[in-house]
Amino acid sequence: MSVHTKATIASFGGKLLKLAHNASTTNCEMAFNLYLPPQTTINPLHKVPLLIYLAGLTCTGDNGAEKGFFQHAASQKGIAILYPDTSPRGLKIEGEDESYDFGSGAGFYVDATKSPWSKKGYKMYSYITQELPKTVFENFKEIDSERVSIFGHSMGGHGALTLFLKNPGKYKSVSAYAPIANPMKCPWGEKAFGGYFGEEEKGKWAEHDATELVKKWKGEPLDVLIDIGTADNFYQQNQLLPENFVKAAEGKGKVNVRWQDGYDHSYFTMATFADDHVNHAARYLLEKA
Numbered sequence: 001m002s003v004h005t006k007a008t009i010a011s012f013g014g015k016l017l018k019l020a021h022n023a024s025t026t027n028c029e030m031a032f033n034l035y036l037p038p039q040t041t042i043n044p045l046h047k048v049p050l051l052i053y054l055a056g057l058t059c060t061g062d063n064g065a066e067k068g069f070f071q072h073a074a075s076q077k078g079i080a081i082l083y084p085d086t087s088p089r090g091l092k093i094e095g096e097d098e099s100y101d102f103g104s105g106a107g108f109y110v111d112a113t114k115s116p117w118s119k120k121g122y123k124m125y126s127y128i129t130q131e132l133p134k135t136v137f138e139n140f141k142e143i144d145s146e147r148v149s150i151f152g153h154s155m156g157g158h159g160a161l162t163l164f165l166k167n168p169g170k171y172k173s174v175s176a177y178a179p180i181a182n183p184m185k186c187p188w189g190e191k192a193f194g195g196y197f198g199e200e201e202k203g204k205w206a207e208h209d210a211t212e213l214v215k216k217w218k219g220e221p222l223d224v225l226i227d228i229g230t231a232d233n234f235y236q237q238n239q240l241l242p243e244n245f246v247k248a249a250e251g252k253g254k255v256n257v258r259w260q261d262g263y264d265h266s267y268f269t270m271a272t273f274a275d276d277h278v279n280h281a282a283r284y285l286l287e288k289a
C-alpha cells in the first residue's frame, strides 16, 4: 500500500515525515508521522529499529512528534519513531465527534465488536498491530521489521501495555506515561469499552485491560518503565489506577513506576522524561537485539 508525503521536516539531524495512506482496516485515509534518524541517510544499507508511540485522547500523530521531544534521543541512538493517529476519522457515524473520550481521537487501540463502530472501521488494534507497520516496512526499507518496541501516553499507555501483553515477542520492550492501566475500572475505560464492545461483554473488556492481561502473562520476565506525575489530575480522578497494574504484575518481573514530583498529565512530562523512554527501548532494540 502506498503512502503519500505531505511534509518533510528536518529534526535532530534526521527527518520527520508527515504521511498519509488509505487504510482498509479503518476504512478511511489515516495520517501518521515517521521520524527517520540521521543514520538512515548516512548509510542507506544500515537498517534502524522502530519505536511506536501511541498517543492519548484527543491526539493525532502530531502531538508526540511535535511536543514529545522523542527525536532527541532517537537521533542519537539511531531509532525510527512511528506516530500513528488515535482513531479513524470522518466515518460519518452518529455521535462520532460528540465527545473527547469516545469516537474520533479516542479509538482506544481496540477492534470494536459493537455496531456501528465495528462495521464502519473502528479497528485500531488491527490497524496498529498489522496494517500500519506492514505499510511502513513496505515503503521504508531502511526500517528493520524484526526490531520493534512500543510506548505511549494515557490512552496510548493503555494501548502500549495491552498490545505488548497480547502479543508476546512482537515488541522488544514497552514503557508508558500515565497509562490507563485498568480501563475496566475507570470512567474513561467503562465508557469506551461499553461503547465499542457492549455493556455486558465483560469478557471482551478483560481482553483489552492491562491489569487483567498481566495476571495471565507467561512470557519473559517483564521490564516495564512507567512515569506518572504526582500532579496528574487524571491520576487523582482515578482514571489511571496504576496500583492495580503493579499489584497484578507481582511475580511477573520488574514494573518500575517512577512518581515524578510535581509533574502533570501534559506533554511537558513526556518531553522531560523522553530520553529515558527512548533509552529504555534502545536497550532492547540495540543492545539486547
Ligand SMILES: N[C@@H](CCC(=O)N[C@@H](CSC=O)C(=O)NCC(=O)O)C(=O)O
Pocket: 055, 056, 057, 058, 059, 063, 100, 153, 154, 155, 156, 265, 266, 267
Ligand atoms: N479535553 C480533555 C482532556 C484531554 C487530554 O488531556 N488529553 C490528553 C490525553 S488524556 C488520555 O488519554 C492529551 O494528551 N492531550 C493532548 C495534549 O497535547 O495535551 C478534558 O477537558 O479533560
